[in-house]
Amino acid sequence: QSALTQPASVSGSPGQSITISCTGTSSDVGSYNLVSWYQHHPGKAPKLMIYEVNKRPSGVSTRFSGSKSGNTASVTISGLQAEDEADYYCCSYAGSRTPYVFGTGTKVTVL
Amino acid sequence: EVQLLESGGGLVQPGGSLRLSCASSGLTFGRYAMSWVRQAPGKGLEWLSGISGSGGSTHYADSVKGRFTISRDNSKNTLHLQMNSLRAEDTAVYYCAKDGGALVDTVSLDYWGQGTLVTVSP
Numbered sequence: 653q654s655a656l657t658q659p660a661s662v663s664g665s666p667g668q669s670i671t672i673s674c675t676g677t678s679s680d681v682g683s684y685n686l687v688s689w690y691q692h693h694p695g696k697a698p699k700l701m702i703y704e705v706n707k708r709p710s711g712v713s714t715r716f717s718g719s720k721s722g723n724t725a726s727v728t729i730s731g732l733q734a735e736d737e738a739d740y741y742c743c744s745y746a747g748s749r750t751p752y753v754f755g756t757g758t759k760v761t762v763l
Numbered sequence: 764e765v766q767l768l769e770s771g772g773g774l775v776q777p778g779g780s781l782r783l784s785c786a787s788s789g790l791t792f793g794r795y796a797m798s799w800v801r802q803a804p805g806k807g808l809e810w811l812s813g814i815s816g817s818g819g820s821t822h823y824a825d826s827v828k829g830r831f832t833i834s835r836d837n838s839k840n841t842l843h844l845q846m847n848s849l850r851a852e853d854t855a856v857y858y859c860a861k862d863g864g865a866l867v868d869t870v871s872l873d874y875w876g877q878g879t880l881v882t883v884s885p
Contacts, residue, residue: 653824653825655807655809686868686869686870687870688870688871690808690872692808696877697858697875697876697877698800698808698858698860698872698875699875700871700872703869703870703871703873704869704870704871709871709873739807741807741808743808743810743870743872744870745868745870748868749822750822750823750824750825751810751813751822751867751868751870752798752813752867752870753810754800754808754809754810755807756807757807757808
């Protein structure tokens with residue numbers, strides 16, 4: 653099972669919106685509405701930001717939204733803030749044999 | 764409050780073994796599947812293994828299948844990862860994570876530990 657493909661880096665100015673893509677295949681992203689997104693600040697535990705493509709856990713800012721089209725999922729961060737600077741990873745269900753596969757990760761920089 | 768605390772990391776020689784543990788509190792442990800995820804230096808997150816809440820089903824990534832074994836002791840609220848035949852490329856921070864449901868099928872890893880570092884080196 654290969655890692656899902658994400659852009660290595662995305663940047664934006666405070667207040668802007670950015671979108672991170674996550675491209676898989678018809679065996680993972682394209683087959684299931686089971687995509688999640690994680691925010692990871694170095695040295696800390698990853699944090700679940702989006703699950704089931706577009707649902708936000710309690711306590712996660714409404715500035716984070718998720719979507720999916722075909723084999724590509726995306727997360728959009730609106731009203732970019734300095735605290736959003738982190739690494740972001742998508743994760744998709746990929747079937748019962750090897751259920752979870754992460755994306756390659758995207759470093760978000762707030763200019 | 765849900766808390767997960769990994770232990771057991773350290774320095775081990777290539778070919779050696781190590782057993783990681785993840786102690787949990789603040790949840791009904793046996794109701795939830797659990798996973799191990801790692802991050803090698805300078806690399807991204809890699810899902811390694813998952814186990815259902817009952818312990819009845821286990822899953823592995825190809826990179827560790829046959830070398831790593833996941834298990835859980837629901838009476839002690841603890842998750843384990845037995846790692847054998849360790850290689851230099853297994854050097855990483857290892858995280859345990861709680862799943863949102865009883866099976867390894869939600870992709871909602873909603874609580875994570877702080878991680879434990881495993882270094883495989885002569």
